[in-house]
Structure formats: structure tokens, C-alpha cells
Amino acid sequence: MNVKDVIHRFWTYAGGASIRTKIFGIVLGSTLLLSIGFAWQFRAVQVKELEHKTKDQGISIARDVAARATDLILINDLYALHQLLSETQANYHDIRYIFITNPDGEVLAHTFGDGFPKDLNSANQVRPDTFQHTEIFHTDEGIVWDVAVPVFDGQAGVARVGISDASLRQTIGRLTTQLFLTILGVLVGSLLAATFLTWLLTRPILRLVAATEAVSRGDFSQRVPRWANDEIGSLAVAFNQMSEELGRTESFRREQSRLRRQLLEGVISAQEEERRRIARELHDSTTQSLTSVMVGLHTLEVVCDKPELHTQLTGIRQVVSQTLDEVHALAWQLRPSALDDLGLEAALESFVQEWADQNSIATDMVINLGEQRLPESLETAIYRIVQEALTNVSRHAQASSVSLLISQRGGEITTIIEDDGRGFDLARAMKNGRLGLLGIQERAELLGGSVKIESRPQEGVSLYVYLPVSSPVEI
16 A cells, blocks of 8 residues: 555545544644643653752762861771761762772771672772762662762762662652643643534534535525624525525525416416317317218219219218318317216227327237226326327337336326337437427426436337326216
């Protein structure tokens, strides 16, 4: 794994953490690092300072002993010399030992009790000159600074004092404990500050998130109070302005949709009413007139005794008969009487059978609508959708078979029309605005339904129309 992958993974995990976690991490992490760094540096400085003071204390004691022991050595008062060393050691509890040697290295007095350790005397010979000398010994009890100071410029011998680091270690221990408690207190304070800061920052953000989710669900009445005059407060103001503008836009859109729906309902209703009126006029007036013409032509044909005129009358009567059939077909297409008299199933069976015969396309139809009539608007919409879909198949699909399924399940009617034709590019067809598909969608949406189309070139077309059922009307 290279550095780039490590950085990417780090940012993935870091970016996935919540703001609360990030704030806690930043505050506690920075506080902990600063506290540990300060404690380490402060402890190091204090240790050096205490070591320096301990060595200075040892040198001061050794010099004092050397100065006070000069006369005692010169008069050879070894008892008083021993008393001097014992009193000095008693006054300073950090002193582990004091002894004085003559210029030849022989011990004149010491504080070791029964015997002077030979290894200390032999291993640490100090030249009796005018220079003081300090060495460090590591013992089982800790570190001992051995300070040697010449007595009477070395002419009377050397005074040696051993200073233990026990007090230093105790002081450092207390200092470390105090620093630890201080760090713990700082961390607790930082935790409280981080909690308050997190609450201060995340509360308006969480309100914005909740309001945004509500807006995404279509509730544009959400408003977020301005928490403070900072960036989040400005964001809240911008959100409120956006929500208000979206509310106005949504109200305008709903009004436009309502007006469009009313207009579309009126257009379709007027269209169906006009179709019904024209179909009735064709059936009641035009067909009767054509029938009367046919009866008159037949009468003339019977009474006419001229063969050439008889032939012309027969041809005219055939033209009128063909026109009468076309008028009947046109009236049926405009508004099938079976749809008003017998219902949707009978009207579709008649229409689909006639369409299959005219276009020589094998058609399979299954209708399951129960025993109750559907509302007139729903029956008309389904009939027109099937009519438009089959018209598109006959014009464009080049299909050899068509399957039609209309079923009612619960509160919904599903209409499925499938063909094995050449299909089409759905995105391009919708982009070009094919009127047949748009008409089907408009009729379905007008009744609160939906349309789903599945098609690929050379793979046929599947049309799914879902329409909600209102209260049915009994026959």
C-alpha cells in the first residue's frame, strides 16, 4: 500500500466521522499533545535545575566541612573532627557519607560507622590539590554525587561528601504527580469545553439537517432560527430564504398543475362529448339519410326498365352502401355505443377483434374487471389508451402478435400491452415528444395513475399503465 492509498483511506475514515467526533478529537488531541509536551519539557527543566542545586549543595557542604576541619586536622583533634562530620550528616538528610583523608590518602574521620569501605577509598582516590572534584556513583539506592574539596589548599587533606538523589527523586515524583493531576484537570476542562463547543456548533447544524430533510419531503414551511451572527447563522438565513422561495415556487407549480389539470379535464371531457355528439349525429341522421337514399335507389332500380340506367343505379347503390359502412365505422371509432351501453369489456372485445382482422395481427386479450362497472371517466381512459396503443402498433411496430391484459387488483387497474415488433429507443422517442405516448401519459396522470414503458430496438414494446380505482358504479 503506497502513501497515496494510506492518505486516501485516512481521509475516508476522517471524512466519515461526525462533526461531534471531529471536534472532540481536535480539542482533546491538541490538549493532550500540548499538555504532554509542556509536562515533559517542564519536568526536564526541573530535573536539571534540581540536579544542579543538589550538586551545588554538596559542594557547599564539602567546602564548609573542609573549612571547619582545617584547624581540627592541624591540631590532630580526630574526635572533634568525627563529631563535626556526624553533626553535619545529621543536619543534612541527603548526605550518605562524609570522610576526610590526609595528603597521603589515609582516612582521618568518616561517618560509615564500624568500618570504612575499602572499595570507595581505593577506587576513588582524589589528588589533594586546590581543585574540587565531583563524581557520580550509581548504587542500589539511586545516584550519589561524590564531591571532593581540598582542605587548606590540599595541604591538610581532602574532604569528601556523598549527596544522595533521594530528595531529588521525591521532588520529581511529587512534581510528576502534580503534572499528571494538572493534565487530568486540563483534559476534563477540555472535555467540558469540547462538549459545550460541540453542542454550540452541532445544534444549529442538526436543525438545518432536519429542516432540509423536511424540505426534501415537500414541507416548505420549515424555518430555522438564526443561532448566532456567524457563518452558521448566515447559512440559516440563506436556508430560510431558499425554503420560502421553494414554497412560493411549489405553490405556483401546484396552481399551474391544477389549472393544467382542469384545462386537460375540460378538453378531454369536451372532446369525448363532441365525439359522442358527432357519433350520435352520424348514427341517427347521416346513416338514416343514407339508408333512405339506398331505399330510393332500390325502388328506382326495380321500376326502371332500361338496362343501362339499371346498371348505373346498382353502382350508385353500392357506393352508398359502402359509404354507410364507413359512416358506421367512423361513428364507432368516435364513440362506440357498446362502451356506454354494455361497458368497457364488451367495447374492447369488439374493437380489438375488428382491429386484429383489419391489420392481420394475432391478438391475445385477457380482461378481468369483476362484475361491477367502473366509473365512466376510467372506462373511457382505458379504452382510449388501448385504442392509442394499438394504433401505434399498427402504424409503427411491424408486429406479428400483440398481447393485452387488463386486470383489477385491490384499488388499482393494471393495463399491459405487449408486442413483438421492432421496438424503439425510448429516450429518443420521449425527447422527440411522440404524441401517442404523451396522450397516454396525460390520460393516466389525469386520473392519478402512472405509465411505464419498456422497449429496445428489435425487442418489441411493453406498455404498463396503472390507474387507481375510485368507487365503482353498479350497472
